[in-house]
Amino acid sequence: MPRPEVMARIPVDDEYFLFRSCVASNKYPGMESSTKEVFERIGVGLRESDDQTCCAGFITFTSVAEVTATMPAVARNLSIPDQAGLNTVTMCNGCYTFLTEFGHFLQHNPPIMGKVNEMLSMVGREYTGESQVLHMIDVLPKLQDRIAEQIVRPLKGIRFATHYGCHYLYGFKKDAIDDPFTPTVVEDLIEVAGGTPVDYPEARTCCGSGLTQVVIHKEDLSLPHMKAKFDSLKEADVDAIVVVCPYCLTILDRGQAKMVDRGIAQHEVPVLYITQLLGLAMGMDPVKLGLGANVTSAKKFLDKLERLDRSRATAQAARGGVPRSPQSPASSPSGETTGDGGEAANA
Amino acid sequence: MSKVETKRLRRELYPELRELTFGFVSDLEKCMQCGKCVGACPAAAVTAYNSRRMIHDIKSGNLQDVIESEELWSCFFCSTCYASCPKDINFPFTVAMLRYASLYAGYGAEYVKKIIPYAQDYYARGLTVLQPEKNPLVIARRKANSGTSGEMGDIREKMGMPRERTVSDEALAEVQFISDVSGMTKLMKRMLDRRDAAPKTRERLENVDTVKTREGKFAGFPEEQENA
Numbered sequence A: 001m002p003r004p005e006v007m008a009r010i011p012v013d014d015e016y017f018l019f020r021s022c023v024a025s026n027k028y029p030g031m032e033s034s035t036k037e038v039f040e041r042i043g044v045g046l047r048e049s050d051d052q053t054c055c056a057g058f059i060t061f062t063s064v065a066e067v068t069a070t071m072p073a074v075a076r077n078l079s080i081p082d083q084a085g086l087n088t089v090t091m092c093n094g095c096y097t098f099l100t101e102f103g104h105f106l107q108h109n110p111p112i113m114g115k116v117n118e119m120l121s122m123v124g125r126e127y128t129g130e131s132q133v134l135h136m137i138d139v140l141p142k143l144q145d146r147i148a149e150q151i152v153r154p155l156k157g158i159r160f161a162t163h164y165g166c167h168y169l170y171g172f173k174k175d176a177i178d179d180p181f182t183p184t185v186v187e188d189l190i191e192v193a194g195g196t197p198v199d200y201p202e203a204r205t206c207c208g209s210g211l212t213q214v215v216i217h218k219e220d221l222s223l224p225h226m227k228a229k230f231d232s233l234k235e236a237d238v239d240a241i242v243v244v245c246p247y248c249l250t251i252l253d254r255g256q257a258k259m260v261d262r263g264i265a266q267h268e269v270p271v272l273y274i275t276q277l278l279g280l281a282m283g284m285d286p287v288k289l290g291l292g293a294n295v296t297s298a299k300k301f302l303d304k305l306e307r308l309d310r311s312r313a314t315a316q317a318a319r320g321g322v323p324r325s326p327q328s329p330a331s332s333p334s335g336e337t338t339g340d341g342g343e344a345a346n347a
Numbered sequence B: 001m002s003k004v005e006t007k008r009l010r011r012e013l014y015p016e017l018r019e020l021t022f023g024f025v026s027d028l029e030k031c032m033q034c035g036k037c038v039g040a041c042p043a044a045a046v047t048a049y050n051s052r053r054m055i056h057d058i059k060s061g062n063l064q065d066v067i068e069s070e071e072l073w074s075c076f077f078c079s080t081c082y083a084s085c086p087k088d089i090n091f092p093f094t095v096a097m098l099r100y101a102s103l104y105a106g107y108g109a110e111y112v113k114k115i116i117p118y119a120q121d122y123y124a125r126g127l128t129v130l131q132p133e134k135n136p137l138v139i140a141r142r143k144a145n146s147g148t149s150g151e152m153g154d155i156r157e158k159m160g161m162p163r164e165r166t167v168s169d170e171a172l173a174e175v176q177f178i179s180d181v182s183g184m185t186k187l188m189k190r191m192l193d194r195r196d197a198a199p200k201t202r203e204r205l206e207n208v209d210t211v212k213t214r215e216g217k218f219a220g221f222p223e224e225q226e227n228a
């Protein structure tokens, strides 16, 4: 259950600063395209900037860049929304952690903040800490009603498991939107999209990667974790996994291929980012959703959706009604049509 | 470690550890050794890693043992220990900072060398994770799933996105400037030089100058500071 006191703190703005993620941009671009489209459909602006760089969290927590170098880098990135007077929405647990923790650290250590700003002033920037850093799943629950209005293709009967990842709920056990061990925010959003949230025993188990599976840890340490997780998912009979972090997406998506390749297990469950799920239920074109960038095939899942569409259309036709199909364009607040349809989904 | 050294470390634990960890020491003195963190820890499930014992070692003045240990590099940074800890000790931050201390003392280079290219990409392009994909398995599957060549530029284009995400030249110049003045560029060079150099010179923690002298400063390696 989302915590009321945290919910009350989350600002609902007309426009946010979208903090882009390297992994999303360069490995899973559907995260970005779906986020932009979902926000456009519900009439909330997102501003981006090419001046924003990587949050630098990855190289910091893998010990190749010292905090003394990456703290000013965090402050530099945050000076962009600061200056624009916008609050920041992050798509990634890692960006969220890094920006939030270091932001707090700077604000509570005035001498270091002074030094950092001294450095920033040399490039004409200033970090004030005024921009609030928010996680995607801080903001989406606040916009739940507007999201519900845009659902034209309810994902009825489709079974979704969740993987929240560690670095948001565990790392912010007191400030996160939900309880670290029994969260339901994503399940709530799955229900808004018409899907069925499914519980499974290893739901809160770490994927085994942390930040460094690919580089520091040996596979024989991390793959067993992943296998236990997927075995338990299989028993729960799910159609897809919903994540809220590009790193979780990467590890769970590619990990399955790795396990198949190493002959450890045969799992093929597509992994979706939360806005990809919402985008699907809003009738977004699957090509634009970017599921093709996934390593684990989403074909079975998309086929099931198509069957669902067909049976819905037949039922509608039988009733003689005009189907409210995904093709009917959703209208944006300005009155223009933004829907570009689900042609591919229905083709 | 001699008794005297141990005593000294114990007396100076906090100043020293604070220095090592840039203030991220996470209130280790509050630890009541309950072991809840170990019960929840995925690293402890598959290795000899034990956060409770590491905290005990640090508090008893055996910082050196921790810095030298291979276990220091087993943490997954999942924060489950923090979520479970009744005393709210954020241990992974301490681990992250102790790893720097370990590197300064000449250990652990083998665990970071594969990450160096990511830092180089960050410096050169402003992004840590870039498009090129080395793993043929990934490209082959992406090709099948996306109906493109499997290359990211093509996938993005098919999705109606620009082929590449761009970072402005100004941003790049700023990031490089920050990296240069904060010592990150030097650190990277140093790590690159050291990458294949073996055997490493291992030094006692107390003798590592950076550890003692860098508090409040933007760090560099001792010899570089001397030359500066």
Ligand code: SF4
Pocket (backbone or CB within 6 Å): B030, B031, B032, B033, B034, B035, B036, B037, B038, B051, B052, B055, B081, B084, B085, B086, B087, B088, B089, B091
């Ligand atoms: S759970 Fe907390 S108090 Fe208990 S041993 Fe671990 S760090 Fe110490």
Ligand code: SF4
Pocket (backbone or CB within 6 Å): B037, B040, B041, B042, B043, B044, B051, B074, B075, B076, B077, B078, B079, B080, B081, B082, B091, B092
């Ligand atoms: S953050 Fe590290 S020490 Fe803590 S539970 Fe995870 S692996 Fe264990």
